[in-house]
Amino acid sequence: MYKATITVRLKSSVLDPQGSAVKGSLHSLGFAEVENVRIGKTLEVWLDSADAAVAREQVEAMCQQLLANPVIENYEFQLEEGA
Numbered sequence: 663m664y665k666a667t668i669t670v671r672l673k674s675s676v677l678d679p680q681g682s683a684v685k686g687s688l689h690s691l692g693f694a695e696v697e698n699v700r701i702g703k704t705l706e707v708w709l710d711s712a713d714a715a716v717a718r719e720q721v722e723a724m725c726q727q728l729l730a731n732p733v734i735e736n737y738e739f740q741l742e743e744g745a
Contacts, residue, residue, distance in 0.1 A: 664709045664717040668739040670730045671702035705729060717741060 681699040711717040
């Protein structure tokens with residue numbers, strides 16, 4: 663069994679209106695030192711696989727086919743055994 667922790671973020675060249683809204687709200691709350699905010703998402707996926715290489719290939723395919731939009735997003739993941 664493997665647990666993949668996947669982080670998906672907008673590419674730096676893509677505008678992040680949600681991050682801008684959060685930044686404005688933080689400034690309104692008195693956190694003027696906040697320079698920038700980028701919003702992303704974290705997913706946890708458990709795979710019933712006996713082989714780490716197969717699990718890694720599966721997670722890579724999941725990210726490219728569904729979990730991330732490679733045109734506007736980057737992703738990275740960590741794979742843990744026995745999770």
